[in-house]
Amino acid sequence: MVAGSRRASPCSNEWRPRSFIPVAAAVVVSTLCRGFLLGTAPVFGLPAVGTPGPVATGLALVPGITGGLLAIAATGMVYFAEDCFTKLPLHWMWWPAVGGLIVGVGGLVEPRALGVGYDVIDQLRAAAICTRNTTANDC
Numbered sequence: 001m002v003a004g005s006r007r008a009s010p011c012s013n014e015w016r017p018r019s020f021i022p023v024a025a026a027v028v029v030s031t032l033c034r035g036f037l038l039g040t041a042p043v044f045g046l047p048a049v050g051t052p053g054p055v056a057t058g059l060a061l062v063p064g065i066t067g068g069l070l071a072i073a074a075t076g077m078v079y080f081a082e083d084c085f086t087k088l089p090l091h092w093m094w095w096p097a098v099g100g101l102i103v104g105v106g107g108l109v110e111p112r113a114l115g116v117g118y119d120v121i122d123q124l125r126a127a128a129i130c131t132r133n134t135t136a137n138d139c
Contacts, residue, residue, distance in 0.1 A: 012111060043118070044121060044125055046125065085098070085099075
């Protein structure tokens with residue numbers, strides 16, 4: 001592979017039938033089964049709100065664009081991490097162990113990051129998560 005060629009089209013493999021069909025099948029099966037297994041209620045229920053006006057809609061661009069830029073940065077960091085792994089003086093079969101060690105250390109720092117995240121999203125929605133910068137009285 002030519003250096004940097006995968007950056008030209010990072011999604012080229014994801015849209016091939018070999019990759020796309022199993023994902024599409026999983027989405028269809030999970031959509032059909034969800035109602036029977038978990039019910040049809042929203043996963044994260046929120047109170048009803050009014051229709052946002054033009055100012056609120058315009059202000060929604062700020063987190064939307066910021067989120068998009070953060071996604072681009074995160075993708076770049078993943079590619080950077082992959083490139084760093086190729087420079088390790090270890091056989092490639094040890095790369096998953098090194099990656100697991102890095103993820104494990106990250107889990108020691110913030111254990112909530114290792115879960116699927118639904119409990120964290122629900123706590124954020126309910127404003128029940130305290131950050132490291134808040135005091136015990138704030139929680």
